[in-house]
Amino acid sequence: MTIKYRRQATATRSTRTQTHTWAQGDRLADDGDVDVFDDECKETFITKSDVSLATVATSGARRQSVSGSSVVKNMVAETSDRGEKIARQFTLGILTKFSQLRQKLQRDHWDMITSTNTTKFAVIAGSKMLELKWYHDFNDVGHVPGVRVGDWYSYTYELLLIGLHRHLRGNICHLSSTSELSKTKYKNLSVVCSIVIGENDHVSGDSLLFIGQGGKQKQSRAETGNLAMMNSCNLSLPVRVIRREKDMGSTTGQRLTYYGLYKVLKFILDTGIHGHSVYKFFLQREGGQPSLESFLPKPFTKPDPSSSPGVLLTPDISEGVEQTPVRVVNGVDVNAPDTFHYITTVVYPHRDVPVQIQACECHFGCEDGICPCVKKNSGGVLAYNDDGHLIRVRNIVYECGSFCNCSHAACRNRVSQKGLKWHLEIFRTMSKGWGVRTLEFIPSGSFLCELTGELLTATAAADRENDEYLFNLDFHKNARGRGKPSKSKRQALVEELSAHYVIDCRLSGNVARFINHSCNPNLFVQGVLHDHGDLNRGHIMLFAGEDIAAGTELAYDYGYELNSVRDIHGNVVAKQCLCGVSICRKRMY
């Protein structure tokens, strides 16, 4: 089932019962070439990593990093509030439409693009949507249906289209005293709906010091925005606060984050940095909203190898093969990792290289509905958001590849082929041998690394002496999974899985071969195809399933079924799990 907003008859009915109106909701609905959600987005998400990915998915490019449990609570509350859920779909529909229009303009005029004029296309797309009345006509103070605290945007036009802040330039958006709403609700006074705060304003915990309008060339006056702020203070009305910050990872170089509702506690007239009088407004964040820490990106922590306990065994185990060095330290004993051949790509057996995948002819931008590689993904859409974060787990992700016409550097549909970019460290654990930790913060949905090794048939793998480093390539059946085909299982494997493959990363592999199992993992496995089309031999890519703080050990769920491993006599072999999390299953297999 695919939910398209053109089919949402109930959506239109329900929005009519709201106090606000969706500008031309039916026109939006009629347009109909945009899928807001597809099946998998609508499924119930139960695991922590699924939940955080679901949040990524439902907020499109606007990732909220919220702890699993609070998201579950949010989602439950949300399901009970059907109107809010529908409003959310409309909000996402508007943002999707805006993004599509903007990207189409960029594609059509790609020869005109320079690094400084990409926002021009956003302006054209935004004004076109206003002209067609494809926006949320929300004109009141307080919560905007469909918008969540922690959502973030790259373009001011997005704020305007979803009704969050209706000014493209001004940082105070207010209702005029002559508006119908002010007459009926706000004592004929102009009141503030939203403010955009910037570098001059000061946030400290839930307190905010906001510098009002004016003060640069002349004294500030108690008029327009400043007056509305004073009225909101006197009437104790909520003000929506959006923070504008520099973000070099964003296409516009800025990030506009919705901080939620605040109350203006007091204001004073003071002297500003330009020597003129300025109004200073003191605001306090309202309670009952997700905390700022729950969604603000954690500060980027520069790798600080000196803080890692232990003896540095090598500054780069890859010996320059990886673009980012991988350190090895040992603070536990005198062991060093066994020697192995460091490889960044899977090695295929002689004469068994998989067949070429269909390639795309895109000259500029591989986007939804256009690029044949993108179209192969479920729902026919890109698996990654604007930041290159995986939107949600899929059975398999199709990326563009070396046979494609698109640019390796610029294509948005090539994420997991670009190598290791995170600073990682292999370290000696107390009980699990070697493990891997990150030296820097990794945002949820980010690509970590491929699990490389020798590709073997299951039969060949069953002959290997050491099965500690074998990975079953059957993830396309269950979207994850690690298991080792023991010798006793060899016959069954040969019979059952003639096309079954295994990766052995013991003799040849990369940093991923040191990553341990956890029953509550912070990584997950995603199968990806880019250089061939054989589902049985997809690449094993590891992605962050949640925001991961610097210094944290990385782990994924090996996915063993209990009692699935037997010795040569057919007896079940059990292995104790030492992951140490509170929900540990106590056994790896």
Ligand SMILES: C[S@@+](CC[C@H](N)C(=O)[O-])C[C@H]1O[C@@H](n2cnc3c(N)ncnc32)[C@H](O)[C@@H]1O
């Ligand atoms: C691919 S290796 C991981 C790296 C390994 N720790 C090392 O020293 O090279 C898999 C092996 O690590 C150990 N291991 C991984 N996760 C574990 C866990 N949660 N509990 C106990 N042992 C674990 C097991 O011996 C397992 O067979």
